[in-house]
Amino acid sequence: MxxxxxxxxxxxxxxxxxxxxxxxxxxxxxxxxxxxxxxxxxxxxxxxxxxxxxxxxxxxxxxxxxxxxxxxxxxxxxxxxxxxxxxxxxxxxxxxxxxxxxxxxxxxxxxxxHSPPTHTRALPAAVVGEILALFGLTQDDLDPGIPPVLAHAGMDHPVVALRERSRLAAMSYDFGRGQALAQRERFCTFAIIHVETPQLVHARNPFPFGGVYEDPATGAAAAALAGYLRELAWPAQGPILIRQGEDMGVACGLQVDLDGPAGAPVKVSGSVRAIEAA
Structure with a gap:
């Protein structure tokens, strides 16, 4: 094959x-x-x-x-x-x-x-505390308009929104601790984000569950995040652009549409290129 x-x-x-x-x-x-x-x-x-x-x-x-x-x-x-x-x-x-x-x-x-149906559910306070400790964050680092939540669009992704872009750029964590937490809770990736404008979101996605320190572009997490923003009655007009991978030196762009009612599938779009001849 x-x-x-x-x-x-x-x-x-x-x-x-x-x-x-x-x-x-x-x-x-x-x-x-x-x-x-x-x-x-x-x-x-x-x-x-x-x-x-x-x-x-x-x-x-x-x-x-x-x-x-x-x-x-x-x-x-x-x-x-x-x-x-x-x-x-x-x-x-x-x-x-x-x-x-x-x-x-x-x-x-x-x-x-078009993603699987989306939904969110609350994260226990103790788990939120573990996530913040893993990434060296405090409650003061969080964007109060986008509380931490577990977002789903085929897989579970805890969403953590940060006030400052600089805190996102400085993200780091202990891989072993992150993998243990992700495997225990069945977190696919951790969706760590910063909202620059309603139509531009910066994201980083650690993926210790799958044995990867960080994913440069995560469509499943983008869909889950879009489902969450739609539940918040997000004010964006038209598609949202998610910029990911920039802090890794691998710039990526993911476009998500928030059309449809809460819980509906989300459309995620992007271009591709061949890495080598198939």
Whole structure:
């Protein structure tokens, strides 16, 4: 099974979050997929095979399977568009059905997915305290307009909004402690954000659950965050741009639309580029 290497949510011809994409007639067994994901070493690899009128998809990080991955879905949609022609593709995930639209032409290579349904729930005060301690933060660092919450769009992401961009840039944490907390609570990533304007959000996404210190572009977290902002009756007019990866030196851009009622799927869009010939 050939693994394509595609960077999703690029910043023009540069940046983007690398993902592996493997498309075959049938999915390998889980142990083989886990081994291939560990070997390629990207934060996630998407494996896809035809399943009736849809595609069965599973996602593997280097150390664990995850139920959904946004940037790997963007990479998969783009790869399917290159293979099958531009169009919409139905995907069957472990616990949800979604769709991804892929475009492949002489001037554009991009994709957009519609996330699983979104929801939020409160984080216990003790867990919020653990998260703040992990990242060396205090209550005074938090944006009072966006309280910490557990946001979901296929996977769970605790959202922590900071008042100052400089605190986001200085983010660091102990990987072992973060991994223990993420695995205990089943947190996919920690969504640490700073809102510059209602239509521009800066984000960093530690991913110790999957064995990765930080993810440069996280579509699942972007969808979960968008679902949360929609619940807050966010004042943005039109799509929101999430800038991620800049503090890692890998600038990425994710566009999210807040259309629809609370709880509805969120549309997340981005461009892609090939890392090497497929």
């Amino acid at each position: 050939i693994i394509q290497r595609i960077a999703a949510f690029t910043n023009g011809p540069t940046g983007g979050n690398p993902a592996g994409v493997a498309i075959g007639e049938a999915l390998p067994d889980p142990a083989a997929m886990q081994s291939m994901a560990a070997e390629i070493g990207y934060s996630e690899t998407a494996f896809a095979a035809p399943d009736g009128d849809a595609w069965r998809v599973r996602y593997f990080a280097p150390q664990a399977e995850v139920d959904f991955c946004g940037h790997a879905t963007i990479a998969l949609g783009a790869a399917l568009a290159r293979q099958q022609g531009s169009g919409s593709f139905a995907l069957r995930l472990n616990h949800a059905g979604i769709s991804v639209d892929g475009v492949h032409s002489a001037t554009e290579w991009s994709a957009a997915f």
